[in-house]
Amino acid sequence: MSIETGLRERKKAATRQALYEAAVRLAMEHGPERITVEAIADEAGVSRRTFSNYFANKEEALFHGDRARTGLLIEKVRARPAGEAPWAALSAAAIEFYGQLGDLNPEWISQTRLLRRHPSLAAAQAQTFATMEHELGEEVAARMDQDPSEVRAKLIAATFLATLRVSLTVWLEHPADASYLDVARRALAETGRGFA
Template sequence: MDETVGRRERKKAATREALHRAALQLAAEQGPDRVTVEAIADAADVSRRTFSNYFANKEEALFHADLVRIRRLLELVHAQPLDTPPWTALTRAAEEHARESEDVDPLWLAQRRLIRSHPSLAAHQIAAYGTVEQEFTAEIARRLPAEPESPLRARVLAGTFLHALRAATSHWTDHPERSLAELVRAALGYVTAE
């Protein structure tokens, strides 16, 4: 039974990845505003209904890899020892994540450039990151003492952290000659510099 479940999960992951790649490819060729869910499903050789089993809309399909990456970062933060100060835990996790990401998927890099050139996609990304920011806030809050100011502190730390990462990633998109890990380290260092 485990083998059947494993095979089914691999097939689902492959379908999700095929839909994501088809969405990116079509958006790169036609522009994101001209891409339809039907075209993505056709390009991935699945039905419209199958598409709907994986993504609510084309934006979700386009941002799939981005959300996978940010969820991996959240896992790395969660794995830090609980007694590690919040900013240290965030920084260590971000540096490890950047090292894991040294071999960047060219499609992900293309996605970053695509997002910047289309404000409608940027709006979707901001909304998606808002949800993730809440999860980072909760992770930081569990590392803080139970004090009246801790919820606000957790929100500020989460927002600052994610914004620094977005700034580093955006800069790296324009200047890929420097490593992402180096730029992430620098951006997070600027936040704590006097």
């Protein structure tokens, strides 16, 4: 990759991140149903057209953080030893990923709570999770040397993501009782018994 290409990619990533942060900031201030693409673009200091180059709509911008975190998690799964069983690889990757994140940011927690309880975002949230399941399912299928359309790979990916989501919900309800990593580790071990 040339220096110019690398700089261009970093600028694109910075613009995407600025749009995401602007969307979340406005959603926190005004509620997700009251913000517009134009307002997000203005808040980020870019044109409406620039917004459209990065996101199809405000919902996609709002859930960009979830997609980005899942992408990093999938990279961790790919880095696991090839012979490792799928659930073991997924669990180890998640523990490493969340261990490196450390304590979850209180601002991110507030944002997550807001986005998860808004009915107007339910469809976008479901679509985001479906996309993440598909991407992770392909990785699991490759690890199992299966066709990605096989049900077991899809089931493992969906169960893994559901386990992380349930862990987050449980932890958000009682954050002082344990760290998110501890809750997720216990949930992954419990759920993994069915995939051993």
